Amino acid sequence: MQVAILRRVIVSVFAASALLASAGLSAASAAPETTQSSMAAFTRANAAVVGLKVNVADDARSAETLGKERTGSGVVIGPDGLILTIGYLMMEAQTIQITTQDNKTLPAQAVAFDLATGFGLVRALLPLRGIEPVPLGSLKDVPMGAALMAATGAQSQGEDGDVNMTQLVSKRAFSGYWEYHIDSAAFTSPPIGNHSGAPLFNQKGELIGIGSLLVSDAMGGNRRLPGNMFVPVDLLKPILAEMQRTGGTAVSRRPWVGLTSTEQSGRVQIVRVNKESPAQRAGLEPGDLVLAVDGQKVSTLEEFYKKVWDRARPDTDIALTVLQGAEIKTIVLKPVDRMSTMRRPAGI
Numbered sequence: 001m002q003v004a005i006l007r008r009v010i011v012s013v014f015a016a017s018a019l020l021a022s023a024g025l026s027a028a029s030a031a032p033e034t035t036q037s038s039m040a041a042f043t044r045a046n047a048a049v050v051g052l053k054v055n056v057a058d059d060a061r062s063a064e065t066l067g068k069e070r071t072g073s074g075v076v077i078g079p080d081g082l083i084l085t086i087g088y089l090m091m092e093a094q095t096i097q098i099t100t101q102d103n104k105t106l107p108a109q110a111v112a113f114d115l116a117t118g119f120g121l122v123r124a125l126l127p128l129r130g131i132e133p134v135p136l137g138s139l140k141d142v143p144m145g146a147a148l149m150a151a152t153g154a155q156s157q158g159e160d161g162d163v164n165m166t167q168l169v170s171k172r173a174f175s176g177y178w179e180y181h182i183d184s185a186a187f188t189s190p191p192i193g194n195h196s197g198a199p200l201f202n203q204k205g206e207l208i209g210i211g212s213l214l215v216s217d218a219m220g221g222n223r224r225l226p227g228n229m230f231v232p233v234d235l236l237k238p239i240l241a242e243m244q245r246t247g248g249t250a251v252s253r254r255p256w257v258g259l260t261s262t263e264q265s266g267r268v269q270i271v272r273v274n275k276e277s278p279a280q281r282a283g284l285e286p287g288d289l290v291l292a293v294d295g296q297k298v299s300t301l302e303e304f305y306k307k308v309w310d311r312a313r314p315d316t317d318i319a320l321t322v323l324q325g326a327e328i329k330t331i332v333l334k335p336v337d338r339m340s341t342m343r344r345p346a347g348i
Contacts, residue, residue: 044132050100052122059343083108092342111243115248115339120197148168148208149164150211175305179257181301187215187228189227189228211228257333258277258279284322290320314338
């Protein structure tokens with residue numbers, strides 16, 4: 001196992017160096033010290049990585065955009081078989097199975113989904129013998145340019161897991177087009193393909209993030225560099241107990257409008273309006289420009305989302321000032337609690 005991991009680490013270090021050099025970046029810090037202690041930490045961490053296979057009902061709201069069958073990865077973080085993954089994999093799950101690195105397939109059930117951070121928790125229903133939970137690290141402790149290990153889990157179809165070295169190239173806030181924002185995210189390059197739920201480890205074998213997206217601008221600042229966005233576990237630590245206790249978090253009970261939006265040249269533009277959403281019922285249309293929320297100007301997705309979410313109840317009316325065609329309109333809509341629109345995963 002250690003020889004195989006070391007071989008993959010060396011190969012991916014060379015790949016990382018080539019890509020970073022082509023982007024005009026220094027790759028000197030991309031290669032970790034492959035000491036015996038580092039390899040032992042990588043090996044132990046990699047053993048805790050599992051593959052996930054999830055099935056959802058045909059009528060699940062997320063089936064249209066995320067599919068009815070989903071695969072990705074997770075990592076064991078608790079002695080009772082608790083596994084951390086990215087939430088969109090297990091959202092509205094009917095059945096979940098995990099595959100360990102030695103290709104044992106076990107049933108699992110959903111424990112929690114946090115809309116605000118995007119984290120999901122599942123738990124193996126049978127003992128995970130011989131697997132040690134990984135310790136949680138911190139993105140704050142990782143310097144820019146540090147070499148990191150991203151791992152993917154084995155799949156039930158016989159596909160082995162993989163190990164890739166990557167480099168931290170940016171730490172910054174992230175706003176997603178699907179009404180999502182976190183104030184801190186980790187961006188790495190070179191990218192890994194099977195990023196959904198993939199754990200990101202530092203050279204001590206500590207977990208520092210969970211894979212969410214493939215991005216084209218990992219460096220930020222309009223510099224094109226392919227990479228991945230990872231949700232840092234720093235966001236998990238304050239809510240982990242609440243997630244296990246309640247199946248979610250109170251902060252996730254916030255207004256949902258039902259828009260896919262983009263940010264361009266200081267404007268927030270609506271790209272898609274979800275079916276049967278508050279936005280559709282209010283008459284919002286693709287192409288509309290959102291100018292203000294409750295009379296307060298917005299020019300970024302972050303400003304837009306935070307003003308929408310800044311209310312005591314998730315169903316409080318919102319007044320959006322929009323440019324629709326050549327006409328400026330004020331459209332009042334009644335948002336809903338996003339969590340109330342989704343089927344609860346079996347087990348929660």
